[in-house]
Amino acid sequence: MDRRNFIGRLTAGGLAASALPHLAFPAPVSYVSRAGAKEMKADVVIAGGGLGGFAAGMAALRNGLKVIMTEETDWIGGQITQQGVPSDEHQWIETTGATQMYRDYRNGVRDYYRKYYPMREEARKNPLLNPGNSTGARRLGHEPKVTLAVMYQMLAPYLSNGQLTLLLEHKVIDADNDGEMVRSLLAKSRIRGSETVLEAPYFIDATELGDLLPLTNTAYVTGTESNKQTGEMHAPDQADPDNDQAFTLCFAVDYLEGEDHTIDKPDEYEFWRNFEPKMKPPWSGKLLDWHYSNPSTLEPRLLGFDPRGGNTGDLLNLWNYRRLVHKDNFEPGFFKGDITVVNWPQNDYFLGSLIDVPEETFKKHVARATQLNLSLLYWLQTEAPRMDGGRGWPGLRLRKDVMGTEDGMAKYPYVRESRRIKALFTILEEHVGRENRASVTGNPNVEKAENFYDSVGIGYYHIDLHPSTGGDNYIDFRSFPFQIPLGALIPETKENLFPANKNIGTTHITNGCYRLAPVEWSIGEAVGLLLAFSSKRRVRPREIREGKLLAAFQQFVRSQGIHTHWPDQV
Incomplete structure (x- = not known):
């Protein structure tokens, strides 16, 4: 894996982007970075077939865009399949707090068991079937291969009509940049060693570790920010860019x-x-x-x-x-x-x-x-x-x-923390953490997270940071049901590259509640819709947030089964 060090790696300083000059969006280019590499073109290129990448791809596909998706392993599905993690979900997941497509996927898992497995009648008739009867936040314990099958059912029409090209066991190893634009990516097959140049007007980084950020010279943050930088109640006195949450290699x-x-x-x-x-x-x-x-x-x-x-x-x-x-x-x-x-x-x-x-x-x-x-x-x-x-x-x-492995270990580590983009807007503990929010608002009875004017989705989980490489024990405390702000999905330094995993504009602290499966899915789906809307309106994605099209985009998002605000009764 060509995991480059980004010499200009940033720690989190500044929480909003400075004004950027208006740039006309260029037409797709023809560019070959390696002799003998074949070329492929699409409307959107997605690196990473995990939950965020899958959801982004589905959103783009159902709105008429042509998509190329690469995946480093031989399984799509990310944390629920290749990493073997039953999804941690909140208590409202059956009715709200996730996109309609995510809930359709969950129902697809249940229907798969009902159709193909010899189940007891009582279990089969249970509308909230939990095949594993797992406990707590794991409301749908099931085998990774069932999610894999359901996801392929969802992708099947677009694979059949050629709208989607899926490159399994391909890793992006290089990128061609032109200032604030990504021109193309270079993907290498792990099986054949062959290379393919991937061109598109838009690129999505849905890799588990934010691999495209250093390759494209996109400014990013790693590890822990300091309290001085973010003002967060649970941030340490000293920043440490090498202090990341533990990863877990799951097995069954x-x-x-x-x-x-x-x-x-x-x-x-x-x-x-x-x-x-x-x-x-x-x-x-x-x-x-x-x-x-x-x-x-x-x-x-x-x-x-x-x-x-x-x-x-x-x-x-x-x-x-x-x-x-x-x-x-x-x-x-x-x-x-x-x-x-x-x-x-x-x-x-x-x-x-x-x-x-x-x-x-x-x-x-x-x-x-x-x-x-x-x-x-x-x-x-x-x-x-x-x-x-x-x-x-x-x-x-x-x-x-x-x-699905020879040694019984998951195909890829369950990564809790990724590189994170320097975004137009960074989500802080004061926006979502109960104690910090009470402190900054001066209201000990505050009952809601920050209301983001540019919300494009919702989610919930408590802030849950596992032991870290820097020696921190658990950091675990209450948060509010929150929104996903569009500004956290747009990088400061790139016009046509977007995050769709754990690499959005959060801090080390707020990553602890934005990293869970339903939220990653919601992030990816919002990004896919952002690019579909931008492509149709022929505007830069960042102009949607900054201009008069924001309300129209939010209505478009809602029309596709995504809540932008939590119901009052939650």
Whole structure:
């Protein structure tokens, strides 16, 4: 992976763009950066087939644009598929707080199970079917391959008519820039090694780490901003551009009572078995332990674990927490056991960042995260204390097929924090955080997030920052249901490149509530609609926010099934 260092990398100074001169939008150019590379052209080129990229592509396609989408792995779907993470969602998700297309997708997942799986009648008739009966914010636990199938069903018409070109296992490795414009991208096939020049009037960075930003010389921020820079209540005194949230390499297991599926002892088992995180404030002890730091209080908290799905009393049963399949939802004997995905405090990896590092460093951290996972699994199989007084669950079986990989690990790390654009507008803690908002408004009873005049979507999650590479423990506190401002989707320094993942204009703090699956989808869909509207009106996207077309664009967004304001009763 050609992960270049951006020499001019910025820390967050200034929260609004200075005025930019009016630029006429150029016609598409014909440009070849490599001898022998073939050329492809479209109305929009999207790098990254995750949730934001998929939603942006669908929005553009349904409004008549021709799209080329690249994806680094062989699965589209991002965090829900290639990264194996059941979506964390808020309590209103079934009726509001996400786009209509996102809810259609969720219903498509349920319908897929009802149509193709032998389900118990009670489960089949449940309008809020949760195949995994996962707990808390995981209201639709299901297998990654089901989302993959539903997404291909949604894309099928546009693949058939040629409106969409999908380049799997292609990574963008270079870009041609002309001042404030991106002229083309160069994508390389991981299979054949061939290269393709991709040209379009508009480009979308929907990669997991914001890979196009350094390639296109787009100004961006990484890591933590300081309190002095942002005024945020929970920001540190000193900025640290290398301090990023942990990533997690997920894996799936099932449990077969009475069988022994114990893996070979991992090479780094002794290291991880004895590893004690050095955090500020302190961690609860060893990483491989049933205790962890309570995210909101940072006090040691005990977790329960029973892969039979049994009652663990007052303790959260980690087995049920992110369960993908609950065998009791299906006809007896169809599944030998439940299937759950391991995305727990015990396999968060924070010994190094994946952002702006060489290829070898990226691979090293992923390899060590794999060793952490295998060590956790071996510990669970052999040494983990059981609530009945025993030790270990040898019936736990690594399900390589669920993740679609030879080693059983997810195809790509679950990345919580990306490069973030220097945007026309940056979302701060004072806009969405309950305590900070009460402080800046002088109203201890404030009940709503900031009302953004340029809202193009809504979302919600509490501000949830996992332990970081700089040694920060959890930072976890309450927020309000919020809006997605258009200004956070437009870079200061580029006219035709737009973010559609975790790379929008947030801070390290506010990224903690804008990074979840439904919000990433909403961001991508808004960006796809922005480019469709701009193309039809023949105006620069930033002119829509600055001029008289904003109201018309917001009405266009709403007409496509997107709320721009939360209902009053929420």
